[in-house]
Amino acid sequence: MDKHAIVQQVIEHLGLELQAAEQAARAAHETATHEENIAENKYDTLGLEAAYLAAGQARRVEEIGLRLRVWRQLQVRPYRDDQGIRLTSLVLLADEGDQQRWLFLGPEGAAIKVQVEQCTVLVLSPDAPLGQRLLGRHIGDEVELTVAGRAQRHEIIEAY
Structure with a gap:
């Protein structure tokens, strides 16, 4: 993508x-x-x-x-396993029900959804709760986020 x-x-x-x-x-x-x-x-x-x-x-x-x-002015960089997920990483997450969604970590100020290659991509900042949990993580890692008092687990399937 x-x-x-x-x-x-x-x-x-x-x-x-x-x-x-x-x-x-x-x-x-x-x-x-x-x-x-x-x-x-x-x-x-x-x-x-x-x-x-x-x-x-x-x-x-x-x-x-x-x-x-x-x-x-954003410099788009490829995912590097030695650095993990960082700004400009494109990440595919799967939840416990195997629902998948694409996320793009961008600078502050654009929490929106965009369509690219028939996929919906949620753009979020590293300051967002999920963005914070993704930073430094790698493919195969799990991240947990509590939303409305309910814990949600996501596995990192792909990162670019």
């Missing part, structure tokens, strides 16, 4: 998310600076509220832009 295709889809997704955030930030800024929103008395807070919203939207644009830059 092509890991570069996964990275490209994440970049496209973040690009669309950035466009939407920029549009929302522009609209919030226009609302905050519109002449009708100038306070007429100390109880008239519409303009102030709009300014807070505009500031929050601007921070969101900045955060998404940063994540996008990180993903664009």
Whole structure:
């Protein structure tokens, strides 16, 4: 499976998310600076509220832009057994019911699913609970994760 295709889809997704955030930030800024929103008395807070919203939207644009830059600069590396699973590893897990799923460990900020070669791949960060448990592990290892008070065991079937 092509890991570069996964990275490209994440970049496209973040690009669309950035466009939407920029549009929302522009609209919030226009609302905050519109002449009708100038306070007429100390109880008239519409303009102030709009300014807070505009500031929050601007921070969101900045955060998404940063994540996008990180993903664009990502160096995709092959899995090496001597290092185990690490950032940019593509991993096939099987649970106790032999249900299999693909995971890609990427940088922070893109917990999404992508389609590559008719497979669904969950992109997660090494900071996610499952991502933390996978780091440094090898093919054949088992990882355990407690979800909603129930322990789930997964075996690492493949890694790239």
